[in-house]
Amino acid sequence: MEATRERRAAEDCSIEAGVAFSSEQASRWISCSDEELPALLSAARETKERFKPQVITYSRKVFLPLTNLCRDYCGYCTFRRDPGQPGAHTMSPDEVLQVATAGERLGCTEALFSLGDKPELLFPEMRESLRRLGYKSTLHYLEAMCQLVLRETSLLPHPNPGLLSAEWIQRLAAVSPSMGLMLETTSKQLLAPGAAHDHAPDKLPAKRLHTIEEAGKQQVPFTTGLLIGIGETLQDRVDTLLAIRELHERYGNIQEVIIQNFRVKPEIPMRDWPEPSRGDVLRTIAIARLLMPDVNIQAPPNLSSPYYEDLLDAGINDWGGVSPLTPDYINPEKPWPHLEQLQMRTEAKGLVLRQRLPVYAEFLSTVMNRAPQLLSGRLRDAAGLDGLARRAA
Numbered sequence: 001m002e003a004t005r006e007r008r009a010a011e012d013c014s015i016e017a018g019v020a021f022s023s024e025q026a027s028r029w030i031s032c033s034d035e036e037l038p039a040l041l042s043a044a045r046e047t048k049e050r051f052k053p054q055v056i057t058y059s060r061k062v063f064l065p066l067t068n069l070c071r072d073y074c075g076y077c078t079f080r081r082d083p084g085q086p087g088a089h090t091m092s093p094d095e096v097l098q099v100a101t102a103g104e105r106l107g108c109t110e111a112l113f114s115l116g117d118k119p120e121l122l123f124p125e126m127r128e129s130l131r132r133l134g135y136k137s138t139l140h141y142l143e144a145m146c147q148l149v150l151r152e153t154s155l156l157p158h159p160n161p162g163l164l165s166a167e168w169i170q171r172l173a174a175v176s177p178s179m180g181l182m183l184e185t186t187s188k189q190l191l192a193p194g195a196a197h198d199h200a201p202d203k204l205p206a207k208r209l210h211t212i213e214e215a216g217k218q219q220v221p222f223t224t225g226l227l228i229g230i231g232e233t234l235q236d237r238v239d240t241l242l243a244i245r246e247l248h249e250r251y252g253n254i255q256e257v258i259i260q261n262f263r264v265k266p267e268i269p270m271r272d273w274p275e276p277s278r279g280d281v282l283r284t285i286a287i288a289r290l291l292m293p294d295v296n297i298q299a300p301p302n303l304s305s306p307y308y309e310d311l312l313d314a315g316i317n318d319w320g321g322v323s324p325l326t327p328d329y330i331n332p333e334k335p336w337p338h339l340e341q342l343q344m345r346t347e348a349k350g351l352v353l354r355q356r357l358p359v360y361a362e363f364l365s366t367v368m369n370r371a372p373q374l375l376s377g378r379l380r381d382a383a384g385l386d387g388l389a390r391r392a393a
């Protein structure tokens with residue numbers, strides 16, 4: 001009876017696994033009823049299996065919060081600090097190297113650089129820190145730290161520094177195989193007074209789309225995604241996914257789309273905001289999978305704890321970066337699951353967990369062909385024949 005109802009729901013609205021959703025289908029299914037949800041999930045999961053059968057990947061990483069000073073004030077952010085605030089910190093080169101080396105010993109292959117967007121534009125204190133370190137800007141410092149990690153360790157940098165010009169994408173692409181910027185949303189409404197992106201000039205959707213497009217023009221493997229539950233409508237989510245799909249159709253460089261769910265924290269301006277429900281998260285992931293059947297879709301397990309394995313039912317094929325060493329500085333109260341747990345729960349769903357590099361296997365040859373010697377050498381050493389992380393001997 002249940003199965004019949006699911007089948008009917010699927011037929012009525014013609015979901016066909018493996019066939020990309022139209023924008024109309026996405027708009028219709030993003031608000032499907034609880035009764036229809038199993039049909040949506042089943043199509044999404046089957047679509048994932050056609051794309052990358054049986055395997056779920058993750059990237060074993062260290063998290064390097066190069067600076068938590070930021071010129072934006074997003075309503076949901078616990079990461080950012082003003083200079084002088086408790087916890088405000090810019091890492092020294094020694095600290096970067098110490099964390100990267102410790103990660104290397106634990107089998108990590110990714111050095112994720114996450115940082116506030118150009119804090120020196122707002123804070124003289126950051127300009128002074130950079131001057132003492134010997135760099136003109138945060139991006140110059142980031143570039144040097146990517147170089148340091150590449151030179152001194154086997155880790156591959158993946159920078160996440162906010163908006164980037166064409167020139168900076170080119171410069172960072174010489175010291176990292178991939179990079180990222182969350183689009184978050186295409187809704188301009190969230191810039192209104194009191195909304196999530198009030199006082200966050202770098203969250204103007206057009207600026208973020210511009211950065212992603214520049215990366216596309218340069219064929220840089222790029223990670224982006226949505227932050228859901230921050231005041232956007234369901235149609236906004238579909239529009240954001242469509243914007244990413246359009247860029248990918250044009251340039252083919254979107255290596256991963258992250259569906260990140262807002263989690264409430266007592267210290268943020270949005271502390272009274274409702275979190276998206278589990279069904280809401282699953283629907284959004286499934287829509288992303290069905291809009292982009294051949295793109296890697298990721299959702300962070302720590303933000304759906306303790307039942308994160310349910311996300312596999314919605315068609316993700318990647319758990320994102322998981323660290324055996326450093327906390328999730330963006331969501332410090334939500335620790336990553338232990339890797340043994342992640343493996344057990346993934347296997348319980350009939351899937352195999354594999355470690356990938358920060359750059360996905362299908363983009364590896366593009367990067368290798370143009371990377372400077374140091375970067376291409378590191379990639380050659382890190383990648384196995386299948387383009388995933390080389391397995392320990």
Ligand code: SF4
Pocket residue numbers: 070071072073074077078079080115116117200202
């Ligand atoms: S989310 Fe990013 S851009 Fe926004 S305040 Fe936090 S660090 Fe800055």
